[in-house]
Amino acid sequence: MRQKSIIIPLILAIGMIMAVIICSCRADDADSPVLRGSVKVISASIAPGVSVDPSLKKISLTFNTPITLSPSAAITLNGIAVNAYTPGSVSSTELIIEVVLVRENAYTLRVPSGAVTDSKGRRSEAYTLSFKTAPSNEPGEESGETDEPQTVNLIDPDATPAAKALYQLLLDNYGHRILSGVVGSTSWGNGYAEAVAEAAGCYPAIIGFDFIRLFDSATDYADISPVSSVWEAGGVPAITWHWSVPAARNSSQFTCSARNTDFNPANVAIVGTWENSVAEGDVAKVAATLLKLSSAGIPVLWRPLPEANGDFVWGAWHWWGAKGPETARALWLWLYDRLTNVYGVHNLIWVWTADYTSAGSLADIALARTAYPGHERVDIIGADIFDRSGFGSRADVYSLLNAIGSGSKMLALSECGNLPGPDRSAAESALWSYFIAACEWEADSSPLPIGSLYSTPSEWREVLSNPIVINRGDPRLKTLNNR
Numbered sequence: 001m002r003q004k005s006i007i008i009p010l011i012l013a014i015g016m017i018m019a020v021i022i023c024s025c026r027a028d029d030a031d032s033p034v035l036r037g038s039v040k041v042i043s044a045s046i047a048p049g050v051s052v053d054p055s056l057k058k059i060s061l062t063f064n065t066p067i068t069l070s071p072s073a074a075i076t077l078n079g080i081a082v083n084a085y086t087p088g089s090v091s092s093t094e095l096i097i098e099v100v101l102v103r104e105n106a107y108t109l110r111v112p113s114g115a116v117t118d119s120k121g122r123r124s125e126a127y128t129l130s131f132k133t134a135p136s137n138e139p140g141e142e143s144g145e146t147d148e149p150q151t152v153n154l155i156d157p158d159a160t161p162a163a164k165a166l167y168q169l170l171l172d173n174y175g176h177r178i179l180s181g182v183v184g185s186t187s188w189g190n191g192y193a194e195a196v197a198e199a200a201g202c203y204p205a206i207i208g209f210d211f212i213r214l215f216d217s218a219t220d221y222a223d224i225s226p227v228s229s230v231w232e233a234g235g236v237p238a239i240t241w242h243w244s245v246p247a248a249r250n251s252s253q254f255t256c257s258a259r260n261t262d263f264n265p266a267n268v269a270i271v272g273t274w275e276n277s278v279a280e281g282d283v284a285k286v287a288a289t290l291l292k293l294s295s296a297g298i299p300v301l302w303r304p305l306p307e308a309n310g311d312f313v314w315g316a317w318h319w320w321g322a323k324g325p326e327t328a329r330a331l332w333l334w335l336y337d338r339l340t341n342v343y344g345v346h347n348l349i350w351v352w353t354a355d356y357t358s359a360g361s362l363a364d365i366a367l368a369r370t371a372y373p374g375h376e377r378v379d380i381i382g383a384d385i386f387d388r389s390g391f392g393s394r395a396d397v398y399s400l401l402n403a404i405g406s407g408s409k410m411l412a413l414s415e416c417g418n419l420p421g422p423d424r425s426a427a428e429s430a431l432w433s434y435f436i437a438a439c440e441w442e443a444d445s446s447p448l449p450i451g452s453l454y455s456t457p458s459e460w461r462e463v464l465s466n467p468i469v470i471n472r473g474d475p476r477l478k479t480l481n482n483r
Contacts, residue, residue, distance in 0.1 A: 039065055039116065039124040051134040054101045054407075059109065061127070065118045066091040073115040078107055078399040081364040084115075100407045104175070105429040106132045155379055156340055160347045163299040165480050166236065167349050167379065172476075174410050174433050178422055179470045180463070181206030181238065181436035183415070187213045189226055191447070192439045199450045199457035200464050203472035206301065207235050208415075208436045211286055212242040215254045221285065224292045231298045235472045236480075238301035238351075238436060240415075241286065245319060249274045258315070258322040266323050269334045283335065287343035294347035302348035303414055305332055307384055312367050313359040321355075325371035332373045352378040353414050354404055356397050365403045372404055380433065381405050382414025392421055398430035412436075419455045422466045431468075 045060035046052055067086060075084045075097060083098045095116060097109065108130045114123040153159075154167055170179070184193040184207045197203040207230045213219040227237045245263040247253040255261050267275035293300060308321035308328035321328045332352065339345040352373060356363055372378070381401045385394055401411045413420060413435035425431045440453045450457050464471050 039063060039067065039118050039122050041111070041124075041127045044129055046129070046131055048129055049131060051132050052101070054105075054133040056101055056133075057098060059097045059099055059129070061095045061097065061111070061129075063093045063095065063116065063124065066093050067095065067116040067118055067124070069095065069116050070114060074112055075115055076110050079362065079396045080399045080403050081366070082403075086116075100403050101133050102175075102402060102407050102429070104133060106130070155350060155377055156346055156348065158340075158346045160294060160297075160299065162297050162480070163347050163349055166299040166301075169476060169480060170349075170380075170410060170433050173470065175431055177468045177470050178420075178425070178431055179206055179236070179434035180204035181208060181236075181434050183208040183210070183436060183439040184226065184230070186210070186439055186441060188219050188221060188223075190230065192441050195447070195450055196437070196460060200460035202464055203233075203235060204437075204464065205236055205470050205472050205474065205477060206238050206434055206436055208238045208240060210240045210242055211289075212240075212244055212256065214282055214285055215244050221289045222292075224289060224296065224298075227293060227300075228296055228298060231296075233472065234477055236301065236477070237293075237298060238303065239290075240306055241304040242318070243282065243305065243320065245275075245278055245282075256318050258310075258317060258319050261319050263319050264323065265320050265331050266327050268331055280338075283338050283343075287339055287345055290339070290345045290347065291343065294345065299347050299349065301351055301380075303351040303353060303382065304335055306353040306382075306414065307355060308332075308353070309355040309371055311357045311360065312355065312363055321371075328371050329373050333377060336373075336377055349379045350377070351380045351382050351412065351414055353382045353384055354401050356383060356400050362396055362400060365400065368400055369404055375405070375408055378405070378409060380412050381409045382412045384415040385413060386415075386417035386438070392418075393425040393428045393430040394420070395425075395428040395430035398432070417454045419459060419463045422463060422468050426468060 040063065041061045042064045043062045045058075046056075069084060069086050073084065075082055077097075077099055085096055086092045087094055087096055095111075099107075099109075101107065108128060111124070111127040113126040116124045154163060156163075159167075173179070182193050182196050182204045184190040187210050190207060193203070193207045209227060211221065214221060227239070230237050242256045244254040244256045245261055247255055247260055248262045263278070264275055267273040268279045270276055290300065290302075305318075305320045305328065307317055309325055310317035310321060316322050320331050336350065339348070354368060355371065356368060358364070358367055381404060383394075383397050383401055385397060387394065398411055405411070410433045412433045415438050416435050417438055419437060420432065420435055422431070437454065440450065441447050450460070455463075463469060470476055
């Protein structure tokens, strides 16, 4: 009886101790982020704020529970959507994110709330990781500049020495300086460039021309003197081709608008179609002019078929994008073949203009890449930006274009409204190779004062006087073919 009286209190005491232990464990579990219903990142393959090698291709995030990636996850790097996946089975706690980086840049990786879920359907918390890329550690490099500049070949294996020299000059200054530029006139002249130079106090380095009036006999494209005069004065010529075609078969009305012509870009390469006949005739005329420039030792920043797809949702602006990105891409490849392999034009640096908006917002990388002709058929990727606010960088567009080219192509403001801000662009690691400001004058109308639509004379002077801007007369330009 006495033993029984001892055992019972002992059992009760043990029970109380176990209850305390269980409650304690439950209290600890209550503090656990898993049991509390929170799915979160507990570690990353790189630490916040560190400098990483720009060759880094993947970032790994580890969560506190096995996860499944949501199909609608909008994971971004500097505002650009990136690819992400979970390795192996759905029970993995790891999320792999693919990245494309450039040296000496700042990055912010954002994983939004609900990007992943666990087996019970609980949504993840938002996560942000900021880091930067270090400068190259190659011997002889200081502050991002090398004594022996890297040489990257043009896509044309038979490119002329003049084209190679111009491309190398752009490459040597890329990321450190920006070349200034302006459209010379509405097509084949220098009148607007002259007015800008007078207002700004010096000439921009690059002067732009356009084959937009190839159909008009009043514009003599066989006369290369407007272009050669720029080269001889120490400048760089750029030629765009807003390709005007008949509004209909045998029509005397010409346009480059997608809405105002029956010209089918899908038929351009099909022998026997009226579109092919028109296209072959136009390419022959363009080739003749470009070959004259080549014979004179003049390279060209060559930008045909610009802004092919307009806005990916709202539609194409020009006929060459009217049948979608794949047709626009095929037309670019066809034109490259005709000029390079058929006519033997080799003095060109091929500048492809990317489209970057979808319903007015920045397009995602997968959509933006649909029209890209590929690394082997593009030398420089450009963007046409007509923001009304001056001195910006548009680093968001810069990052998107860099992702399109996988970090392997120089980027340029192939045409712009207001001038970019060199200092801000440099600070935001979005220093374009060059900019070409649009012409404010319309054909067949009275010239407008400089600044009527875009940048004012004082803004031109401010930008062209910036020490990181290269203008005509800069000693670096004089190195082109020992001019």
